[in-house]
Amino acid sequence: MSSLALYDTLTRTTSEFIPLKAGEVGIYLCGATVQAPPHIGHVRSGVNFDILRRWLTKSGYNVTFIRNVTDIDDKILHKAVHEESPWWAVAMKYERAFTEAYAALNVLPPTYEPRATGHITQMIELMQTLIEKGAAYAPGNGDVYLEVRKLSSYLTLSRQKLDDLLPAADADETFKKDPRDFALWKAAKPGDPSWPTPWGPGRPGWHLECSAMAHQYLGEAFDIHGGGLDLIFPHHENEIAQSEAAGYGFAKRWLHNAWVTASGEKMSKSIGNSLQVHELLKSVRGIELRWYLGSAHYRSMLEFSHEALAESATGFRRIEGFLQRSVEILGTEPVPTISKAFTDAMNDDLAVPTALASISEALRAGNSAITAGDIATIKSSADEIRGALEVLGCDPFDEAFASSTAVEDIGAALDGVIQLALVQRTAARERKDFAASDQIRDGLAALGITIEDTAQGPRWSITGNGSN
RNA sequence: GGUCGGAUGGCCGAGAGGCGAGGCAAGGGACUGCAAAUCCCUCUACACGGGUUCAAAUCCCGUUCCGACCUCCA
Structure with missing residues (x-):
């Protein structure tokens, strides 16, 4: 029996997977920012990591699988204005859309599925630790920043140099010690939702959420952190920075799934080439869409x-x-x-x-x-x-993927009806009246029912290509 | 400018020095009253130019093209 080897984005090599604790695996996967219905790129990530989880489970591991929901962020707030709906209603609406999509594709529910807004306390504690250790600072305007130049390991995941990064176009650098410092916490703007903190009311930065939730559910160090390729920088880099500065071992291995592309370009809402899951489910079944999304290697573009x-x-x-x-x-x-x-x-x-x-x-x-x-x-x-x-x-x-009882009852009744027709057809074939037998078969075909003559007798199936 | 990935047959999609991955489509055949289903056969590809090697899709150098990230994207 071979042993499991997995790629690691940090080392850019494939190596034997050895869990921190024998028989146990902790996985944190960056889930959705719930600001729009899921497209197939989102669920590809879900499917890829669901396969990893199922394989680990099948291999005998007890897997703790965390996939978060980012339910507070700029885009959600913008969407709330656009939809004339409270931000939390927007977040919940799209969170449900994601849940339905995952279920349709048989992506197992995570062991725990934490929401960012449910972990503000943990985030404040993490910021206090970071400030005490001198890694973060609160300049007094209500923001809290992480001072990235102090961290030697910063940018090791993405293999970049701090000085090579393009300066942020939109950043208000008035309060930052360095323009590359990133916000752990954002001061409240008028009308925005906010939570009280020792540094003033505000809301969490995206990166802080994941560090806080991973720590809450998986501890200071865990086995695998996953997400889309596009999260390597800045999100995962910043998660590492926060967590290591706080003294945590954090993720031992990083797995990133590649994108779904259309005409060679990454699928995204902004360039309008995205395909929503519920649209595709009108033409194929969930199990078929999953089969397709899972068929390419997780690190290859699909x-x-x-x-x-x-x-x-x-x-x-x-x-x-x-x-x-x-x-x-x-x-x-x-x-x-x-x-x-x-x-x-x-x-x-x-x-x-x-x-x-x-x-x-x-x-x-x-x-x-x-x-x-x-x-x-x-x-x-x-x-x-x-x-x-x-x-x-x-x-x-x-x-x-099973049908409900009611559907099975209908199926049984349908089978009886079709068998009546097939008895007639078999009788016609036995007397070589092929015109009559073909008429029955064609009639069923028009209803989307395909007949096959096998050694064991005729069998039927619904192929849905009928003209009805 | 920095970092990273990619280019494989009609299409999708693996492989990463030697053994024709696989699927879909197409053509032929077997079976069948005819179909359907199934099986068998055919279709020998690796962006381009050099190089290394007994041997290169795979390694090295160069080139072209495509894509991604560079402060809130799965």
Whole structure:
């Protein structure tokens, strides 16, 4: 059995993953700033790290997974003005949209999902520590800044030099000792929400939130910190600065997922190439969108196109089709089993594309076994495929994707009706009346129901390509 | 200006000195009354120019093009 190796943005190398505490893993993932509905770039991050979490869990670790919600920030305040709604109502509205998107894609809920505004006390404590240690200062205007020149480790994650950074265009540097110092806390402006602090009323800076929440739930040092590539600077750099200046060990390893791109460019709301999750879910199922988003390596850009998504969904349905046939033949659901090929791929920095190749091989073996009537191979293939799909969060038998009881009742009734038609069709075929048999099949096809004649008799499935 | 990433077949997408990843699409074949499903076969690619090497998509040098970050982006 190979052991898990993961990439680390800090060292830019892949190395064996050794947790701080045997059998336990703590992960902090930067979640959403809830100021707009989620697009597929946001949920790709969720899916990538959900796969990491599931693989760690499958590997026997007890995983504590934190994904925060940034529910106070400039963009939320702007949005509140635009929507003529209280800032907290805006935040809640979009937080729910994210929760629904994650659920539709079978992203497991985090162990804890802290909101920034629920941790103001911890942030104030952290700032007090930083001021006492001489790392931060409150110039008297209500802001609190971190003095970055005092930190030797500053910018080691992004490998930049302080003097090479472009000066901030918008910063009011009146109170800063150095223009690169960043705000831990922002003084309240008239009309903005604020919380009282020893330095005056204000609201948290983005970076401070994550340091405070990571400390609260994972302690002074933890195993993995994750997020999108675009957070390396300044967000993660600043998180390191705050936490290390406070004396914490902080994250031992940094994982960053790459973007979803469209026409080669990063998907973003501002350039208008973003695709909202709920829009895409009108054309594919959640399990199919997840399969697509998870199919590329997490550190590779994923070039989105509707065609690629549709093709990916087609491929997934092939796998599902085999699993369904295996259930019909074996009479039982497959038992999730992890193959060596899948293990080796996942242990190699989550090489999902290589893992998918192992699924393809099992699929071919399984389909051939159906033709050959090789029950043992049908079962072993189905077990292996389901095991892999489970880790990838795309197990069709997962309750998260299961239909409700009411739907199952309708399905049973529908099956009865279609079987009546198929009996007529079989009778027509037996008397070589193919005009009549094709008429029945065409009629069902027009309703989006596809008929396949197999060695075990006709079977039907809803493919949704009907003209209704 | 600084830092970082990328360019692989019709398309998506792995690999990182030698063994044609895989998928989708397309073409052919098997099976079938015809389909569908499935299986088999075909389609031998690595931006460009040098170099290292017995051997380069992979390493080195240079070039072109694309993208990202540089103080509140997943």
